[in-house]
Amino acid sequence: MDDYSPKPLRAEDIERSILNQLAERVVEAASERRSTWARWNLYAEAARQTMGWRFAATEDREAVVGMITDAAEQRSTRLTPPELAVSPAEFRRADETSVFRPRNSARYSSIALLDAEERLLTASHATDAPVVSAATLERAEHARRNHGIVLGEDQRAALHSIATSARSLDVLIGPAGAELFPFVTDGTDIESHFLDLAYLVRKYPEINRDALEALRTDARAMVRDESVKVMINARNEEANRQRNRGEEVPSAAEVMLSAQVEHDGAPDRFTHGKKWKWLKRFNALVQEQHGVNRPADVVDACLAVTALRVPAPS
Structure with missing residues (x-):
């Protein structure tokens, strides 16, 4: 032959x-x-x-x-x-x-990238964007209070500042505080938290738990190879730095094998949702198989981590 x-x-x-x-x-x-x-x-x-x-x-x-x-x-x-x-x-x-x-x-x-950065800076200096009047904000806040939602003073100040600034681009940076749900994730990026099974059960009450878990598994399998490549790439970069320092480094085969073993031992942790679209694949499967299309990052109280909301004893 x-x-x-x-x-x-x-x-x-x-x-x-x-x-x-x-x-x-x-x-x-x-x-x-x-x-x-x-x-x-x-x-x-x-x-x-x-x-x-x-x-x-x-x-x-x-x-x-x-x-x-x-x-x-x-x-x-x-x-x-x-x-x-x-x-x-x-x-x-x-x-x-x-x-x-x-x-x-x-x-x-x-x-x-430098041009994109320049466009962002230009947008941050432009002051011809629509604004929301203080009266409109007051009515909206009153409506929220009727539903039991009360903003803190810092939140109100931030909202008023952005809504009335007339800037095309605003940046808001603030610490976690009242009515925010701080959480940690077992994965390597924030999107993996939105693929937590308990969260998905709350988000899709019309789909049973076993079906959601099957969709998670299928979507994760679609991006498994890309995720392993990310791990191999990161470890090769570290090996290059070690080699430059004169340190002993693992062989390429050892790097590849260890990445595969570690990934497959804890796939929820090492699947890269943001870059390799685990979350996107999951949402596509939900829409295809169940006809449901919801925002990918709906915040829910089940994401809250109680330990992070209770001050540590002094």
């Missing part, structure tokens, strides 16, 4: 145009995850983009990932200023970089 398996790749087999396309995707992926990044972030993303490629040798894989990283670095906007002075020879590495600046410590961003 003929073997139709593809021939393992060597670094010289990859055309420059392919490397450039991948570099664009690497920068795009990095900008989706963070507002600034370093070379190791680009390297990890390049490794993820080529994870399915079969190479003739480890050296070929490392060479290709390195070339993609170099191209992605060139397509990023450098934020770290250059050296203002040349260090004496005894304080320079073999590659002529200064020993006073950590290797690959430069931070990058993108023009698209």
